[in-house]
Amino acid sequence: MAGRKSDFTLPTLDDFFTTQEMRDEEKDAKIRDIPLTEIDEFPDHPFKVRDDEDMLNLVESIKERGVITPATVREKEDGRFELVSGHRRKRACEIAGTETLRCEVVELNRDEATILMVESNYQRSQILPSEKAFAYKMRLDAMKRQAGRPSKNNSDPVGPNLLGKRSNEELSDETGDSTSQIKRYIRLTYLVPELLEFVDDGKIKMRPAVELSYLDEECQRDIVEEIDMSEATPSHAQAIRMRQFASEGKLTTEVIQAIMGEEKPNQKEKIVLRGDRVRNLIPKNVPVSQTEDFVCKALEHYNKFLRNRADRDSR
16 A cells, blocks of 8 residues: 555664674673772762662662662773663662672763663652752753764664654653643752752742742842741742842842741631531520630630649649
8 A cells, every 4th residue: 555654674784694692692791790889970860869668678679689670881981880770779789788780881972871861760659850850951951962963873772863853842752741841840950959959848839939940049048048037938929029020130138028928828827617516515695606706715714724734733
Protein backbone atom coordinates (compact mmCIF):
# COMPACT_ATOMS: atom_id res chain seq x y z
CA MET A 1 0.00 0.00 0.00
CA ALA A 2 1.38 3.41 -0.93
CA GLY A 3 2.81 5.40 1.93
CA ARG A 4 2.92 2.41 4.28
CA LYS A 5 6.03 2.16 6.42
CA SER A 6 7.86 -1.13 6.03
CA ASP A 7 8.42 -3.27 9.14
CA PHE A 8 11.60 -4.65 7.57
CA THR A 9 14.84 -3.25 9.04
CA LEU A 10 18.07 -3.50 7.11
CA PRO A 11 20.90 -5.13 9.07
CA THR A 12 23.83 -2.97 10.10
CA LEU A 13 27.50 -3.74 9.40
CA ASP A 14 27.78 -5.01 12.98
CA ASP A 15 25.10 -7.59 12.21
CA PHE A 16 27.13 -8.90 9.25
CA PHE A 17 30.55 -9.10 10.89
CA THR A 18 29.79 -9.78 14.60
CA THR A 19 27.73 -12.33 16.47
CA GLN A 20 25.37 -11.65 19.37
CA GLU A 21 27.86 -13.38 21.64
CA MET A 22 30.61 -11.02 20.52
CA ARG A 23 28.38 -7.99 21.09
CA ASP A 24 27.48 -9.25 24.58
CA GLU A 25 31.17 -9.73 25.37
CA GLU A 26 31.88 -6.18 24.19
CA LYS A 27 29.18 -4.84 26.52
CA ASP A 28 30.44 -6.95 29.42
CA ALA A 29 33.93 -5.54 28.85
CA LYS A 30 32.55 -2.10 29.70
CA ILE A 31 31.24 -3.32 33.08
CA ARG A 32 33.76 -3.44 35.86
CA ASP A 33 34.16 -3.04 39.61
CA ILE A 34 35.63 0.41 40.22
CA PRO A 35 37.04 1.53 43.61
CA LEU A 36 34.77 4.11 45.26
CA THR A 37 37.81 6.32 45.81
CA GLU A 38 38.18 6.70 42.02
CA ILE A 39 34.56 7.79 41.40
CA ASP A 40 33.65 11.48 41.58
CA GLU A 41 30.13 12.83 42.09
CA PHE A 42 28.35 14.44 39.14
CA PRO A 43 28.96 18.23 39.29
CA ASP A 44 25.98 20.12 40.78
CA HIS A 45 23.98 16.91 41.08
CA PRO A 46 20.44 18.22 41.80
CA PHE A 47 18.99 15.14 43.46
CA LYS A 48 19.50 14.62 47.19
CA VAL A 49 20.73 11.26 48.44
CA ARG A 50 18.96 10.58 51.72
CA ASP A 51 19.95 8.12 54.43
CA ASP A 52 16.34 7.07 54.93
CA GLU A 53 14.55 3.74 55.29
CA ASP A 54 14.82 3.04 51.54
CA MET A 55 18.57 3.57 51.78
CA LEU A 56 18.83 1.10 54.68
CA ASN A 57 16.91 -1.46 52.60
CA LEU A 58 19.28 -0.89 49.69
CA VAL A 59 22.28 -1.33 52.00
CA GLU A 60 20.93 -4.68 53.22
CA SER A 61 20.27 -5.77 49.63
CA ILE A 62 23.83 -4.91 48.60
CA LYS A 63 25.25 -6.78 51.60
CA GLU A 64 23.29 -9.89 50.59
CA ARG A 65 23.42 -9.82 46.78
CA GLY A 66 25.78 -7.03 45.77
CA VAL A 67 24.92 -4.32 43.23
CA ILE A 68 22.49 -5.97 40.81
CA THR A 69 22.10 -3.09 38.35
CA PRO A 70 25.45 -1.48 37.50
CA ALA A 71 25.85 2.25 37.99
CA THR A 72 26.80 4.37 34.97
CA VAL A 73 30.06 6.30 34.86
CA ARG A 74 32.12 8.06 32.26
CA GLU A 75 35.91 8.21 32.24
CA LYS A 76 37.39 11.68 32.64
CA GLU A 77 40.54 13.06 31.06
CA ASP A 78 42.50 12.60 34.29
CA GLY A 79 41.68 8.87 34.36
CA ARG A 80 39.15 9.14 37.18
CA PHE A 81 35.47 8.35 36.73
CA GLU A 82 32.41 10.59 36.99
CA LEU A 83 29.17 9.10 38.30
CA VAL A 84 26.28 9.67 35.88
CA SER A 85 23.62 7.46 37.48
CA GLY A 86 23.77 5.40 40.65
CA HIS A 87 24.40 7.96 43.37
CA ARG A 88 22.19 6.05 45.84
CA ARG A 89 23.96 2.79 45.00
CA LYS A 90 27.34 4.43 45.61
CA ARG A 91 26.19 5.81 48.97
CA ALA A 92 24.77 2.40 49.93
CA CYS A 93 28.10 0.77 49.13
CA GLU A 94 29.86 3.30 51.36
CA ILE A 95 27.50 2.50 54.25
CA ALA A 96 27.77 -1.24 53.63
CA GLY A 97 31.56 -1.04 53.73
CA THR A 98 31.97 -2.16 50.13
CA GLU A 99 35.11 -0.72 48.56
CA THR A 100 34.03 -0.97 44.91
CA LEU A 101 30.97 -0.18 42.81
CA ARG A 102 29.91 -2.26 39.81
CA CYS A 103 29.72 0.20 36.91
CA GLU A 104 29.15 0.39 33.19
CA VAL A 105 31.65 2.75 31.58
CA VAL A 106 30.08 4.76 28.75
CA GLU A 107 31.44 7.33 26.33
CA LEU A 108 29.46 10.53 26.81
CA ASN A 109 30.27 14.22 26.53
CA ARG A 110 29.17 16.66 29.24
CA ASP A 111 25.75 17.41 27.73
CA GLU A 112 24.97 13.76 26.98
CA ALA A 113 25.95 12.85 30.55
CA THR A 114 23.71 15.59 31.95
CA ILE A 115 20.72 14.41 29.93
CA LEU A 116 21.21 10.80 31.01
CA MET A 117 21.77 11.80 34.65
CA VAL A 118 18.46 13.67 34.82
CA GLU A 119 16.56 10.98 32.90
CA SER A 120 17.76 8.25 35.26
CA ASN A 121 16.19 10.07 38.22
CA TYR A 122 12.74 10.74 36.71
CA GLN A 123 11.33 7.54 38.19
CA ARG A 124 12.09 8.42 41.81
CA SER A 125 9.02 8.09 44.02
CA GLN A 126 9.71 11.38 45.80
CA ILE A 127 11.23 14.40 44.08
CA LEU A 128 11.39 17.77 45.84
CA PRO A 129 10.46 20.94 43.92
CA SER A 130 14.07 22.16 44.25
CA GLU A 131 15.35 18.90 42.76
CA LYS A 132 13.00 19.19 39.80
CA ALA A 133 13.90 22.85 39.38
CA PHE A 134 17.63 22.36 38.99
CA ALA A 135 17.27 19.06 37.13
CA TYR A 136 14.93 20.60 34.56
CA LYS A 137 17.25 23.58 34.12
CA MET A 138 20.32 21.40 33.63
CA ARG A 139 18.46 19.08 31.27
CA LEU A 140 16.98 21.91 29.21
CA ASP A 141 20.31 23.74 28.90
CA ALA A 142 21.98 20.54 27.74
CA MET A 143 19.17 19.79 25.26
CA LYS A 144 19.41 23.29 23.78
CA ARG A 145 23.16 22.87 23.26
CA GLN A 146 22.51 19.46 21.71
CA ALA A 147 19.81 20.74 19.36
CA GLY A 148 20.84 20.43 15.77
CA ARG A 149 23.89 18.32 16.45
CA PRO A 150 23.92 15.21 14.27
CA SER A 151 23.96 11.93 16.21
CA LYS A 152 27.18 9.93 16.00
CA ASN A 153 25.25 6.75 15.36
CA ASN A 154 21.81 5.22 15.47
CA SER A 155 22.23 3.86 19.02
CA ASP A 156 22.44 7.18 20.83
CA PRO A 157 22.34 6.31 24.58
CA VAL A 158 20.41 9.45 25.42
CA GLY A 159 17.71 9.14 22.81
CA PRO A 160 17.13 10.50 19.31
CA ASN A 161 18.13 13.98 18.28
CA LEU A 162 14.69 15.45 17.59
CA LEU A 163 15.25 18.19 15.09
CA GLY A 164 12.54 20.79 14.69
CA LYS A 165 11.02 20.16 18.11
CA ARG A 166 11.54 22.70 20.89
CA SER A 167 13.50 21.42 23.85
CA ASN A 168 10.87 22.39 26.42
CA GLU A 169 8.18 20.53 24.45
CA GLU A 170 10.37 17.44 24.27
CA LEU A 171 11.03 17.67 28.01
CA SER A 172 7.30 18.04 28.63
CA ASP A 173 6.62 14.86 26.66
CA GLU A 174 9.19 12.97 28.71
CA THR A 175 8.20 14.19 32.19
CA GLY A 176 4.44 14.72 31.96
CA ASP A 177 4.74 18.28 33.27
CA SER A 178 3.36 20.97 30.96
CA THR A 179 5.76 23.45 29.38
CA SER A 180 4.29 26.16 31.63
CA GLN A 181 4.89 24.06 34.73
CA ILE A 182 8.46 23.34 33.64
CA LYS A 183 9.06 27.09 33.31
CA ARG A 184 7.66 27.60 36.81
CA TYR A 185 9.98 24.97 38.22
CA ILE A 186 12.99 26.55 36.53
CA ARG A 187 12.05 29.95 38.01
CA LEU A 188 12.57 28.40 41.46
CA THR A 189 16.32 28.23 40.73
CA TYR A 190 16.38 32.03 41.12
CA LEU A 191 15.25 31.85 44.76
CA VAL A 192 17.69 32.22 47.65
CA PRO A 193 18.25 28.89 49.44
CA GLU A 194 16.10 29.83 52.42
CA LEU A 195 13.02 30.56 50.29
CA LEU A 196 13.62 27.44 48.22
CA GLU A 197 13.68 25.41 51.42
CA PHE A 198 10.29 26.88 52.36
CA VAL A 199 8.98 25.63 49.00
CA ASP A 200 10.39 22.14 49.61
CA ASP A 201 8.77 22.11 53.06
CA GLY A 202 5.41 23.12 51.59
CA LYS A 203 5.32 26.42 53.50
CA ILE A 204 5.34 28.48 50.27
CA LYS A 205 3.29 27.31 47.29
CA MET A 206 4.54 27.26 43.73
CA ARG A 207 2.81 30.36 42.35
CA PRO A 208 3.86 32.83 45.09
CA ALA A 209 7.35 31.33 44.95
CA VAL A 210 7.53 32.03 41.21
CA GLU A 211 6.56 35.68 41.80
CA LEU A 212 9.20 36.01 44.52
CA SER A 213 11.85 34.58 42.17
CA TYR A 214 11.73 37.82 40.15
CA LEU A 215 12.91 39.86 43.16
CA ASP A 216 16.59 40.61 43.67
CA GLU A 217 18.56 38.80 46.36
CA GLU A 218 18.40 41.66 48.86
CA CYS A 219 14.61 41.82 48.71
CA GLN A 220 14.33 38.05 48.96
CA ARG A 221 16.46 38.05 52.10
CA ASP A 222 14.30 40.82 53.60
CA ILE A 223 11.31 38.55 52.99
CA VAL A 224 13.10 35.65 54.70
CA GLU A 225 13.69 37.83 57.76
CA GLU A 226 10.07 38.95 57.80
CA ILE A 227 8.88 35.34 57.54
CA ASP A 228 11.02 34.47 60.56
CA MET A 229 9.67 37.48 62.49
CA SER A 230 5.99 37.13 61.64
CA GLU A 231 5.92 33.32 61.32
CA ALA A 232 3.82 33.77 58.20
CA THR A 233 4.55 33.30 54.51
CA PRO A 234 3.31 35.51 51.65
CA SER A 235 0.18 34.59 49.73
CA HIS A 236 0.06 34.61 45.94
CA ALA A 237 -1.64 38.03 45.95
CA GLN A 238 0.95 39.47 48.32
CA ALA A 239 3.81 38.09 46.22
CA ILE A 240 2.31 39.68 43.10
CA ARG A 241 2.10 43.05 44.87
CA MET A 242 5.70 42.82 46.06
CA ARG A 243 6.84 42.01 42.54
CA GLN A 244 4.89 45.04 41.26
CA PHE A 245 6.48 47.33 43.85
CA ALA A 246 9.90 45.92 42.93
CA SER A 247 9.36 46.63 39.22
CA GLU A 248 8.65 50.25 40.18
CA GLY A 249 11.72 50.42 42.41
CA LYS A 250 9.56 50.90 45.52
CA LEU A 251 9.94 47.58 47.34
CA THR A 252 11.61 48.68 50.57
CA THR A 253 11.93 46.77 53.83
CA GLU A 254 9.05 48.84 55.21
CA VAL A 255 6.80 47.95 52.27
CA ILE A 256 7.62 44.25 52.69
CA GLN A 257 6.75 44.47 56.39
CA ALA A 258 3.47 46.26 55.65
CA ILE A 259 2.40 43.72 53.04
CA MET A 260 3.47 40.73 55.11
CA GLY A 261 1.78 42.19 58.18
CA GLU A 262 -1.64 41.97 56.56
CA GLU A 263 -3.83 39.22 57.93
CA LYS A 264 -4.62 36.63 55.31
CA PRO A 265 -7.81 34.55 55.35
CA ASN A 266 -5.84 31.31 55.28
CA GLN A 267 -3.82 32.33 58.32
CA LYS A 268 -6.71 33.31 60.59
CA GLU A 269 -7.18 30.88 63.43
CA LYS A 270 -10.40 28.96 63.05
CA ILE A 271 -12.18 27.13 65.83
CA VAL A 272 -14.96 24.88 64.61
CA LEU A 273 -17.58 23.67 67.11
CA ARG A 274 -20.28 21.20 66.24
CA GLY A 275 -23.56 23.06 66.68
CA ASP A 276 -25.58 20.08 67.89
CA ARG A 277 -23.02 19.12 70.53
CA VAL A 278 -22.66 22.67 71.86
CA ARG A 279 -26.38 23.34 71.82
CA ASN A 280 -27.10 20.24 73.92
CA LEU A 281 -24.91 21.72 76.69
CA ILE A 282 -26.66 25.11 76.70
CA PRO A 283 -29.95 25.70 78.58
CA LYS A 284 -32.91 25.95 76.23
CA ASN A 285 -33.84 29.39 77.54
CA VAL A 286 -30.56 30.83 76.15
CA PRO A 287 -31.22 32.25 72.64
CA VAL A 288 -29.06 31.04 69.77
CA SER A 289 -27.87 34.62 69.26
CA GLN A 290 -26.29 34.52 72.74
CA THR A 291 -24.51 31.17 72.24
CA GLU A 292 -21.06 32.75 71.85
CA ASP A 293 -21.40 34.82 75.05
CA PHE A 294 -22.64 31.78 76.98
CA VAL A 295 -19.74 29.59 75.79
CA CYS A 296 -17.14 32.26 76.62
CA LYS A 297 -18.55 32.78 80.14
CA ALA A 298 -18.68 29.02 80.68
CA LEU A 299 -15.02 28.76 79.66
CA GLU A 300 -14.08 31.59 82.03
CA HIS A 301 -15.71 29.73 84.92
CA TYR A 302 -14.05 26.46 83.91
CA ASN A 303 -10.62 28.10 83.73
CA LYS A 304 -11.19 29.59 87.18
CA PHE A 305 -12.10 26.13 88.47
CA LEU A 306 -8.90 24.65 86.99
CA ARG A 307 -6.73 27.38 88.56
CA ASN A 308 -8.31 26.84 91.97
CA ARG A 309 -7.78 23.10 91.73
CA ALA A 310 -4.16 23.59 90.71
CA ASP A 311 -3.64 25.87 93.72
CA ARG A 312 -5.08 23.23 96.06
CA ASP A 313 -2.93 20.48 94.59
CA SER A 314 0.24 22.57 94.98
CA ARG A 315 -0.25 23.10 98.73
